Amino acid sequence: MRAAIFSREGALISKRKEKVETRNKESITQQIVALTVTLCQQNKVEIENLVGIGIASTGPLDIEKGELVKPVNLPFDSVPLKEPIEEQLHIPTFLVNDCTGAVLGEKKFGAGKGIDNLVYVTIGTGIGGGAIVDANLLLGKDGDAVEIGHLTIDYEGRLKCGCGKRGHWEAYCSGKNIPNFVRMRSKEVGQKTLGKSMLHSKQGNGLPNLSSEALFDAAKRGDEFSFQLVNEIGLLNSIGFANVINAYDPSLITVGGTVTLMNERFILYPVKKHVKEYTVNRIPEIVVTPLGQDVGVYGAAAAAIEFTSP
Ligand SMILES: [Zn+2]
Structure with missing residues (x-):
């Protein structure tokens, strides 16, 4: 969980990062409240002077109720956020999809200033997007x-x-699922070793401990099979980007997420090379987000500003 306090003009004053408390669904709300209180105290801001609280979270959501609905990475059916936080802090609270927030953040603070047709794409643990x-x-x-x-x-x-x-x-190109793609392709091409240099270590069960980082690292070191798989992932990404371009017709796509930020060239180069093979619309500019890992907190702040302004 990343939290940050912003000035009314949109300057990031201070930020904190903590592991999400998942004891029960109330613990998540309590953590957001506690982080808000801490950031206010540390920066000598009275809580009642906050304009709004923006929360940017992975979906699926019910934004009207302000709840997470069957969140993929949490063991709860629903996690109410807006109501319990407003009850405790008496500040208008807004929940948006993390990538919806990110595209707002990009427009207000990042590469999307003055741009009316803009898509943000994240390739991290999962893949998601936001569009204006x-x-x-x-x-x-x-x-x-x-x-x-x-x-x-x-x-x-x-x-x-x-x-x-x-x-x-x-299922193919996100940080969490790239290992599944590697295993599948290894079976399909009959590659038994998975490329020795791709593997950091063996787990207790004798299975290779694969990670998306291990794959990209091995490709960077010149492991041929890893390099081939990275290119195949790049081709699949270019199909994903082409669908985005055909659907939303943006003039700019900004790209973030840990997999992108740690492997900028491996992610962007194949997309720029192949995307035209699948698009009918004019190709937009595609760049890495200048907001880096903070795109989420910029997005949450942008959502709070957007939805509280008259
Ligand atoms: Zn799915």
Whole structure:
């Protein structure tokens, strides 16, 4: 959980990062309240002077109720946030999808200033997106308008996504699922060793301890099979980006997420090279977000500013 306090003009004053408390769903609310109180105290801000609290979280969401609904990475059916936080702190609180927030943050603080057609894409643990079309932020009926990680890129559905469906972009190219892609391709091409230099260590069960970082590192070191797989992931990413370009027709796409930020060239180069093979729309500029790992807190702040301003 990243938290930050911003000035009314939008300057980041101070930030904190903590492991999410998942003892029960109330503990998540309590942690947000405690972080808010701490940041205010440390920066000598009275809580009642806060304009708003913005929360940017992975979906699915119910933005009207201000709840997380069956969150993929938490063991709860729903996590109410808006109501319990407003009850305790008496400050207007807004929940948005993390990537919806990120695209707002990009427009207010990042590379998207003055741009009316803008998409943010994250390739990190998962894959997600946010879109502004004709200067309008796309939300959808539940706030899940741009769940691009669950666009189908493989109609054969060889890999299963964390959402339970098959063939989704995120099932192949996200940090969490790249190891599944590596295992699948190794089986398909009969590569038994998975490329020795790709592996950091063996787990107790004798299975290789694969991670997306291990794959990219091995490719950087020149391991041929790893390099081939990184290119295959790049090709799948370019299909995902092409779908985004065909659907939203942006003039700029900014890209973030840990996998992107740690492997900028490996992620962006194949996309720029191949995306035209799958698009009908004019290709937009595609850049790494200048907001880096903080794009989420900029997004939460942008959401609070956007939704509290008259
Ligand atoms: Zn999915």
